[in-house]
Amino acid sequence: MKTQYDSRPIGIFDSGVGGLTVLKELLAAFPNENFIYLGDTARVPYGAKSTRTIERYTIQVADFLIRRNVKGLVAACNTASALGLGALRAHCDTPVLGVIQPGCQQAMEHIKDKNSHIGIIGTRSTIASGAYPNTLALFEPQLKVSSLACPLFVPLVEEGWLEHTATRIIVEENLAPFIKNPVDILILGCTHYPVLKPVIAQILGKKTILIDSAEAVSESLGKLFKKVILPTQNNNTQMVEFYVTDVADRFQEVAGRFLDSLNVASVEMVDL
Amino acid sequence: MKTQYDSRPIGIFDSGVGGLTVLKELLAAFPNENFIYLGDTARVPYGAKSTRTIERYTIQVADFLIRRNVKGLVAACNTASALGLGALRAHCDTPVLGVIQPGCQQAMEHIKDKNSHIGIIGTRSTIASGAYPNTLALFEPQLKVSSLACPLFVPLVEEGWLEHTATRIIVEENLAPFIKNPVDILILGCTHYPVLKPVIAQILGKKTILIDSAEAVSESLGKLFKKVILPTQNNNTQMVEFYVTDVADRFQEVAGRFLDSLNVASVEMVDL
The missing domain is CATH 3.40.50.1860 (Rossmann fold)
Known part of the structure; x- marks a missing residue:
């Protein structure tokens, strides 16, 4: 046995x-x-x-x-x-x-239809790899997926600048493309980012669902x-x-x- | 020969x-x-x-x-x-x-008297090491020396956020002790910092001499x-x-x- x-x-x-x-x-x-x-x-x-x-x-x-x-x-x-x-x-x-596959799976559970717009934020290397959009395409090839590298978020979190004016300005400027073209779902593609959830949620508004792959x-x-x-x-x-x-x-x-x-x-x- | x-x-x-x-x-x-x-x-x-x-x-x-x-x-x-x-x-x-010894030597050349106040900014590890104050003390043991770690300056420079509002706020907040208790000389104790010289000079004013150890x-x-x-x-x-x-x-x-x-x-x- x-x-x-x-x-x-x-x-x-x-x-x-x-x-x-x-x-x-x-x-x-x-x-x-x-x-x-x-x-x-x-x-x-x-x-x-x-x-x-x-x-x-x-x-x-x-x-x-x-x-x-x-x-x-x-x-x-x-x-x-x-x-x-x-x-x-x-x-x-x-x-x-x-953490990529689980995060994508969770994002897919929140999708309403094929026209949903999914945003991904991550480090420079994660975003450049295309790992998130490639994995999401395996679930649903027609999704609209937009990615943004946010390289300053990690040092801000490591240094504990969590709810500071400077952090708010940097997050706002980094996420500007998602303010202009809102996303339905945002994947927080870095294990540091959930600590910035309150600031991100405030900037993107309640309509955007934040996915924490952890x-x-x-x-x-x-x-x-x-x-x-x-x-x-x-x-x-x-x-x-x-x-x-x-x-x-x-x-x-x-x-x-x-x-x-x-x-x-x-x-x-x-x-x- | x-x-x-x-x-x-x-x-x-x-x-x-x-x-x-x-x-x-x-x-x-x-x-x-x-x-x-x-x-x-x-x-x-x-x-x-x-x-x-x-x-x-x-x-x-x-x-x-x-x-x-x-x-x-x-x-x-x-x-x-x-x-x-x-x-x-x-x-x-x-x-x-x-670069420590040359930077200190250059700072000493600008000193007016023993009551001069020297400021040092650097990474967390450089400041914690005490290398700058220890070296300055070899030149003149009675100098007033104050050190500040500025860990966010390096990522800001690497990402090219040089003259941004967020950078200004972060530099201002990091250097606040030197605004309250002005320094005559400020040693830029990190090779990234000279790139931020314009912002630092603007915040500390013309009376502070900036020393670039490079x-x-x-x-x-x-x-x-x-x-x-x-x-x-x-x-x-x-x-x-x-x-x-x-x-x-x-x-x-x-x-x-x-x-x-x-x-x-x-x-x-x-x-x-």
């Missing part, structure tokens, strides 16, 4: 702290599963880097988690998901889940559990290990902006 | 494009010398990274240039100069020049030529080689914001 359970942890990675928004959703959705989080804080941000570099970094980060015996990998970073997953899937047998990932992981990853039988307290590639101080400080309740108690630094 | 000349190039490095402001000064000051510029664009920015990580990256970057047979190294990055040079000097015999580096290199580095006898056209650790496209684009005349024609990508 085949084994029905797998007590190994799930590996989840990001270029830095943004992926904690995804981790938070997964911890709540899978309270018996253990997780290992790796933030590549020495090489953060990924958002303006090339496909070649992101592929290399994604594989190095995943290899660390695979060596720690994870049963599945979650790329909780839009840029790594958009540019690195093809190479990663070719490189390893461990099941890999990115929320969608746990649903997709649930599907993976039915297909390729076995759940744990663990009834003990949920365990999370944190690793970073640069010293942990600032990770712990910035992590607070992403997680209200989750206590990032102990973080270990590793060289990749 | 000892050799009087050394035709090898000078190595100059930065986390990315900022060091080009220093390169530009050096090219003009030493028209017969050849240079090799390396921008660590895959791992840019250094500004929020730890000493340990910056030491490691600085040594890797320098080793690449040393393998290319340079006769001297210029760390054209304030963060690498502030945190990485001790480790680099212990690691290699090649003469190394940073300008000071060529004077210090001139002194090194008299002491430890031999000049070239080369009378051919000046040669500059450019290397980056990520693909070159964006380097060439952003480089234009730093260099008016210098043509960054051919850039090679390398793995460190």
Whole structure:
């Protein structure tokens, strides 16, 4: 008889702290599963880097988690998901889940008709990759999809300028094309952006539905559990290990902006 | 008889494009010398990274240039100069020049008396290192020195938001302590900041002297030529080689914001 359970942890990675928004959703959705989080804080941000570099970094980060015996990998970073997953899937047998497909799926659930206009915002590299429009086209080829790179949003969030006048001006100017040609749905294609949801919602108005792919990932992981990853039988307290590639101080400080309740108690630094 | 000349190039490095402001000064000051510029664009920015990580990256970057047979190294990055040079000097015999000492020296030349108030702005890591106040104290222990980290200035410059309302608001808010307690001299302790000189000058007023360490580096290199580095006898056209650790496209684009005349024609990508 085949084994029905797998007590190994799930590996989840990001270029830095943004992926904690995804981790938070997964911890709540899978309270018996253990997780290992790796933030590549020495090489953060990924958002303006090339496909070649992101592929290399994604594989190095995943290899660390695979060596720690994870049963599945979650790329909780839009840029790594958009540019690195093809190479990663070719490189390893461990099941890999990115954030692009779940985000697109969730957007599709809110679509009223084929004439809906979907907006996507993300880092320079995510937008240049075309990963979101290409994935949306698999669901519905005739959708109107518009993409915008918003490279200043990440530093603003990292520095905690969340509801500042300057932030409002920058967000407004970046989203100007979506004020001129309103979108029905806006995919927040970077794990940092949900922190700016209040400002974005205020600027685009109530008619635009904001999609936060972090929320969608746990649903997709649930599907993976039915297909390729076995759940744990663990009834003990949920365990999370944190690793970073640069010293942990600032990770712990910035992590607070992403997680209200989750206590990032102990973080270990590793060289990749 | 000892050799009087050394035709090898000078190595100059930065986390990315900022060091080009220093390169530009050096090219003009030493028209017969050849240079090799390396921008660590895959791992840019250094500004929020730890000493340990910056030491490691600085040594890797320098080793690449040393393998290319340079006769001297210029760390054209304030963060690498502030945190990485001790480790680099212990690691290699090649003469190394940073930007901190030249910047401080230039500031001292503008000081009227011991009661002068010197301000320093830089990245989070540069400011946390205390490198500038420590170096200034070697010149004059009783100076009043105030430091401010301005972590959003680098992304604003990289994205070309140079004279925008949002930039003005962010610069104004960051420099507020220097508006309240005016400084006689402000050291621009990051190679990106000179691009924001017009905004900074407007906000702090004409009484504050702005020190751009890029300008000071060529004077210090001139002194090194008299002491430890031999000049070239080369009378051919000046040669500059450019290397980056990520693909070159964006380097060439952003480089234009730093260099008016210098043509960054051919850039090679390398793995460190």
